[in-house]
Every structure is written in structure tokens, then in C-alpha cells.
Amino acid sequence: MASTKDWFETVAEARERARKRLPRSVFLALHAGSEAGGTLADNTAAFAELGLRPRIADLPPERVQATKVLGSDISLPVIVSPTGVQAVHPDGEVAVAKGAAQSGTAIGLSSFASKPVEDVAAVNDNTHFQVYWQGSRDDMLARMERAKRAGAKALIVTLDWVFATARDWGSPPIPEKVDLKTAVKFAPEVLRKPGWLGTYLRSGSLPDLTTPNIVPRGQQGPAFFGAYGEWMGTTPPSWDDLAWLRSQWDGPFVVKGVYRPDDAKRAVDIGASAISVSNHGGNNLDSTPATIRTLPGVSKAVGGQVEVLLDGGIRRGSDVVKALALGANAVLIGRAYLWGLAAGGERGVHNVLEILRQGIDSTLYGLGKKSVHDLEPSDVVVPDDFTRGM
Template sequence: MYWPWKQNPWFETVLEAQRRAKRRLPPSVYAALVAGSERGKTPADNTDAFAELEFAPHVAGHQPERDLSTTVLGIPISLPVLISPTGVQAVHPDGEVAVARAAAARGTIMGLSSFASKPVEEVVEANPNTFFQMYWTGSKESMIQRMDRAREAGAKALIATLDWSFSVGRDWASPSIPDKMDLKAMVQFAPEGIIRPKWLMEWAKHGIPDLSVPNLQPPGGEAPTFFGAYGEWMQTPPPSWEDVAWLRKEWGGPFLLKGITRVDDAKRAVDIGANAISVSNHGGNNLDTTPATIRCLGPVADAVGDQLEVLLDGGVRRGGDVAKALALGARAVMIGRAYLWGLAANGQTGVENVLDLMRMGLDSAVLGLGHSSIGELGRADLWIPQGFERTLGAPKPAPRPRRAPARTSAGITAP
């Protein structure tokens, strides 16, 4: 029987997933998904910059079949969209396990945060093609222990995230988040739960989230809370390039360095033996007014794209965005907020929905541009406005020598 007032579980756009997530989640939980640092310019530019790039489609000669598959760090995937690691996914009780299953069902890679709410063993079981992500936090001994655990669980690669500086001025939509869901916190957030009864009932069936991070649990100890782990990060001296090289060596397997926006940093990543980099500004949660990652992608890919794999993370909301990133030199993209909205809207099925939308939008772009595979995408498929790209950290060209001034018959010097 058809009930016209019942909402179709399928959503047609990522924006609709965001609307449903906003309606379903408590206000503070939703705010945590969209928050940025300081004035919030970078997350806005991450998305808006894609619209400044324009396609140059063909009117005929389109290809009836199109190949959207690729490989990332040797792993074949059905579409060039990976799951970017994000912290405690309290938008749904199944959290990262649901996301991992969705990624496996759609033939792509799961990125698991060390700040995740589910242990790496459960996530790898749900998706064998899981990359484990780490921050530079704690002692080297504790970092080795975390890498050993991820390796033993079956993680295929390590993502070292260095684009998270924890700006102090988090005044743009950033909510208050409790350290743990004790009685005091439950009383404080009870009004939000009351106005979102479906979300509250779903969690009631599975138990209240404890906001701990099990992948940072020391041997024989207890898992720290999110903010306990945050405190450890703040007290850890930031890494040098020598430290990053040490991390690369200790891991020993495929290594992706996330957080690159500068050409000189990309070249240093090559020097320390990174197999891949992600052009990323942590979704705008790092240093505000950093340029959109799509603006930085081309110069970075041009500089090092023949020496390692280049990915992009930041602002991807549709398949057309994926096509533009690939045209500027990315092998694949990583998505964060987009799949979290899908998870909030409809669990595992919602994440699959988001990945399907990415696939359909990408396929449409490849079709319209007259290609038979994503490997054929290039700059000729785009109109790139003057001044769009940002070349950070590259030597500036030497100034052109000025001609000696000439004297005219009227005695006036001209350049």
C-alpha cells in the first residue's frame, strides 16, 4: 500500500541527504558535522570553488560504455571515490561498521579514523580494503603499538593525517560536545533528544554512545574518550619531516600522507617515500582561509603526479566534482561530510545511496565529455578561469629583466 506522507528512503542528491540529516539529528550533533574553524570561509570555498570550473561537453560522438574504475595504492576500486576517515560517528549506532559495509558493497576503500567509535578489527571484517588513519599523537612506542594492531587486523595502508591544527578560534557553528555521556550530559542534552525522538529511540535500542575511541586503547588499559585523546594530541610535540619519514618506515606498507596544499610539501612527501598524498585542508577544520583544495590540486599534481598518487579531499558533493578533480590530476577523491549525511539519513543504505549518486554524476560527466574512461579526463575538458588555481609553496618565477629606457625625438623616455 502506498502512503503518500511516507518519505521515499532514496534521496536524489547529497543536498537532500544533508536536509534529512538535519531533520533527524539533534541540533548539536548536526552542527558538529558542518562546523568549521573561525569564520568558516574555507569549508564554503571548498564547495563553491567547484562551481567556478566549467565543463566543455561535446554534442555528438559520445561513448556507449564508460569505465569508472581505477586503483589506489594497488587496490582495484569500482569508482574513484574513497571514504575519508572521520572521528566518532555518533550520527548512527552502527557508525563506521555501517560505512565500511556500504563501501564494500559499492566496491571502494574504507578510511578508518584512529578516533573512530568502532575498533579496527570490526571495520576490517566489514571491509577488507580498509586504510587505517593515524595522527601524530602520544609516544613513538604507542604509535608503533597502534600500527601493529592495525596491521594485524588486516589494514591495507596507513593514512598519516597532518592537516589538523586545532584552531583555537572555533566560532563558526561549532557546538559544545560532552567528554562522555554521563548523567549530567544526558540531562543537559535531553531537550535535544526529545525533539528528535526517532534518533533517540534508535540509540536507546543500542545503548547510549560512550564517545570513547577504542583504536587508541593501550594494551591492558581503557579506551580514552574523544577529548582524552584530543588532550594527548595537544600535548604531543608536532612532528618534523624526519618524524614523518620514521612513521613511513615503521609502517612499512603503502603510505598516504593527508593534508598537502603546498608544492614544496608535496615534494617533501616524495622525498620521504610516501606512496600517495591527499590534497586536503581537513574539510575547513584546520587553518581558516586556507584555499579550497580544488584550487591547490592542479599545481600539486603537476609537480609530483608522476612520482606518487595524488588524491583530493574537500568539498566533493556530486559526481561532477569528482570529474573535475580527476581532470586536474587526481587519481581519486575522498569524501567526508557527504557520506556522514547519508549515514545519518538512512544508515548503511544511505551511504550506499551517496556513493551511487557519485557514480551516476561521474558517469554523466564522462559521457557528456565524450570519453570512454575516467583516465581520459584532462584539462581540455574544463574552462578554468584566470586566477582560479593557487600555487602555494613553489618558487616564484624570476622577474623579467626590464629593457633599458629609450629616448624619443621629443626627449621623453619610454619604457
């Protein structure tokens, strides 16, 4: 269908609508990567280096995308990745959860989210809760128990984030809180975007930079940088720490940030249910090659013992297909759905997911595949040295 005021046809168009709608600082905060942005750029560029081997006859009249990941049935192999405070829209993570539910898939909810896990899980039965190794063990147990009571199905432990002061390449300073002083400072750029401002005025709220899932339910969570500071002040975990954490969660357990085959094997050893090949969307250690480059080696290392997820650079349904063919069970998306959220709230998130669904379907058709489960490495043309020795 053609693009309309309420519907867009590509993720690139969602990004452009988000750029036009959001204040410049807010949009750049979404776009930013680490240092020179090399990893951010390679995440998308690497997919363009991969080719596909199409067929021309005996093509399947119907294609199946439904799969099961982290113990949950989803209608397409795309999951919403956890991202921090989503101030691009007043409904934030609740709108994202609804959009994902409408498309029949799961949402990963960040512990740095701006909406309580109870509100998110209430509108999407397939909610997975994400944590950092942050605070004391008792603090972490309290967060996990709260998420479990709320109905979270899986736990995602994010490890692909370093102590980098230059993390936000290309991003403006993010305010500690939205108060009168901040409002005056950002007023010139906000007033240029009356649509975004009007959405907040109609909601009766201001952009929320607090993190309610860090503290017990009912308490006021710290602002984003307060939570960030607590994380920075916590000694990073050992593999023994991660094994303990796994022992405290009786559901699916994801280690996010795996990049090397040897780390993938260690994640298997501690009893992880799944690993996520991730570089935090290009917001971790710059000069790290794209996640799709390391996926084949990681997938081979675990040999089907755990589910393998991938995030970083997914912009088209064909990107999803390439990742599945090279060893992923499903992918996670970040910026793509945030652009959709900015462009159209819940409907925009659903729109992005349906764009990917359509792209997956047409790619399966062209490859002559009846199901996402039929994909194999030979469907993809991989250039020499594509994996960069990973």
C-alpha cells in the same frame, strides 16, 4: 529514480534528511568549520567556478569508473575519508564500512573512531587506517601494528590539523562523555528527534565518544577529548619523524594535508605512496583556499611519482570528474557520507556513493570520455586566477 522514504537522489537531500533527523547539536557538529568558515565555504564554491567542455557526438555507450588506488581495486574513484567518533548512528564506522563495501570502495578509518579497527576491517577488505603524530614512537608503533594485524591495507598520516581553539565555528560544545548530567542537558533537543533517539534505544547503546583504537585491543580507549589532549601534548613531527614513520609501515603510506608544491615534493622524498590534498574539510587553518585550487600545482610538482588524492567540497559526481581532470587519482568524501549515515545508516552511505557514481557516469558521457583515466585538464574550463597563485 525518484526519491522515496528509503532512497534520496542528491547529497543535498541527504544533508536535509540528516538535519531533520539529528538533534541540533549533533548536526551542527557535522556542519562546523574553523573560525569564520571561509575555507569551509570555498571548498564547495570553488567547484562551482569550474566549467566543463561537453561533446555532442561519438559519445561512449559505456563508461568505466573502476580504478586502483593505494594498491586496492575500487569500483569508482571515491574513497570514504577517515572522520572521528561517528555518533550520528549507533553502528557508526561499521555501517560506513559496510556501505562502502556494498559500493565496492575503500574506507579510511580514523584512530579517533568509535569502533575498533578489527570490527571495521572484518566487513570491508579495503580498510585504510589513519593516525595522528600522537604519543611516543612506541605508542604509534603499537597502533600501527594492531591495524596491520586487523587487515588494514594502507596507513594515512593526518597533518592538516592545527592547535586551534576556534576550530569548530558554528558548532556547539561537544560533551566529554554521555552520562546522566549530559543526558539531562541535551534532553530537550534529543526528545524533538524521536527517530534518532529510537535508533539508539533499539540498539541498546548510547552515543559512544570513546576512541578504542588509541589503546591496545581490549582496553577502554579515552574519550575523544582525552585523545585530543594527548595529540595536543605531543611535539609536532619533523620530516625526519615522518620518514621514520614511513619506514615502519610496509604498505601504501599516505601523507594527508599536503597543500604546497614544496611540501608535496618533501612527501615524495620520504617515500610516501600517495599524498592527499586536504584542509581537513575546512576544519584547519581558515582563509586557506579550497583544495581544488591548489590541486593542479601540487599534481604538477610530484609529476606522477606518487598518487594524488583530494578531499574537500565533493558534493556531486561532476566534482569528482573535475578533480580527476585536474590531477587527482581519486577523491575522499567526509560530510557527504556522514549525512548519508545519519539519514539511513549503512544504506544511506551506499546511497551517497551511488549518487556520486551516477554523477560521474553522466559527466563522463557528456564529455565523451570512455573512462575516468581518459580525463585531462582541457576537459575543464578554469577561470583566470582560479588557483590564487598556489
